[in-house]
Ligand code: HEC
């Protein structure tokens with residue numbers, strides 16, 4: 082056999098091995114997809130709808146899953162399908178039929194993975210787009226404002242959360258204390274825009290919320306249950322590193338002296354009718370105030386920081402670099418002497 086013919090044979094052998102390898106992996110892929118399809122048809126579809134229109138829960142046996150490929154974070158879904166999560170509905174999904182939560186069917190790890198793959202491939206909802214909320218810029222104050230909305234807008238009346246590890250709130254609908262580990266941000270943002278599109282009985286409790294308010298409540302839910310959620314800290318960003326107190330003096334003159342006075346004595350022309358009076362910056366050690374405190378009181382105003390609402394919120398008015406310069410000015414100027 083010539084050297085060349087031998088090489089040729091070698092290549093043919095390698096190509097055949099590769100072909101067999103790809104064919105078998107392809108076959109296992111289709112096998113698990115087929116298996117998932119069977120599982121869904123035989124073990125799930127009796128209770129869950131995977132196509133058609135959303136319906137009143139009083140016609141359903143389990144939550145609709147037409148959007149199951151968008152709704153969940155995969156690790157949560159895998160845990161749920163393997164029976165490693167506690168029940169979602171404290172009084173049972175159909176509390177009108179039985180108020181004790183039933184044990185959910187359990188899949189093996191391989192089956193759960195196959196079903197999750199199948200969801201991601203076949204049950205995508207084209208209405209779900211990219212969320213307008215960027216969680217990498219979500220700060221702690223925003224979460225606090227979201228928590229306030231959760232109570233003010235009655236969410237707590239129907240959904241449980243945890244406070245100091247204790248469950249609080251009404252048990253009639255799904256618990257939300259682990260929402261940040263369960264939902265996909267994009268799905269939840271689209272749900273919040275109009276819950277009726279998904280569950281006709283869920284109510285329009287957010288309909289009169291501002292876009293900013295929507296950001297707070299959407300972001301807040303995405304922090305629930307997430308251990309050590311990494312909040313954004315604006316005061317650690319580049320504009321603050323290159324802040325300039327001299328420039329900040331101009332910002333102070335433009336927006337603050339009207340009430341706080343040119344020397345920070347609380348005696349600006351706008352102060353006369355105010356009770357409580359504007360803070361006397363000249364007597365306060367603003368140089369030693371925590372960085373988040375100054376940022377938050379100026380950005381979100383007195384009303385969101387347990388102070389008089391007559392101290393306005395400047396977050397939508399003063400650009401980031403000006404805010405950084407202003408805070409540098411306050412710190413450099415007012416040392417409580
Ligand atoms: C006997 C009816 C029944 C069967 C069968 C069933 N489920 Fe469920 N499923 C439910 C109910 C009820 C809930 C709500 C559970 C709760 O309250 O904790 C639920 C919850 C879920 C959820 C979370 C829903 C959400 O977003 O709140 C998923 C995902 C799910 N099931 C998938 C499946 C899959 C996959 C199968 C088949 C392997 C299956 N279920 C079989 C009744 C069923």
Ligand code: HEC
Nearest residue numbers: 138234235236238239240253254255280282283284286287
């Ligand atoms: C009167 C009771 C009620 C109030 C108030 C309420 N919800 Fe709901 N919520 C529901 C019901 C009902 C559903 C549909 C799921 C179900 O069958 O229980 C739902 C669904 C949801 C879901 C999706 C759950 C899932 O996995 O499918 C989220 C998230 C949610 N609500 C958040 C909120 C927020 C945030 C508020 C406050 C602005 C709120 N809800 C106010 C009853 C309520």
Ligand code: HEC
Nearest residue numbers: 336337340355357358359360379383388389391392393395
């Ligand atoms: C319309 C009047 C008004 C304007 C304009 C105003 N403030 Fe205030 N500010 C107040 C009032 C009133 C308080 C006192 C709130 C209280 O004690 O409950 C206050 C309190 C503060 C405090 C809190 C001090 C502390 O001890 O907690 C800071 C800091 C502050 N203002 C900074 C600013 C800055 C910076 C600007 C300009 C961007 C500004 N304020 C513009 C009215 C105003």
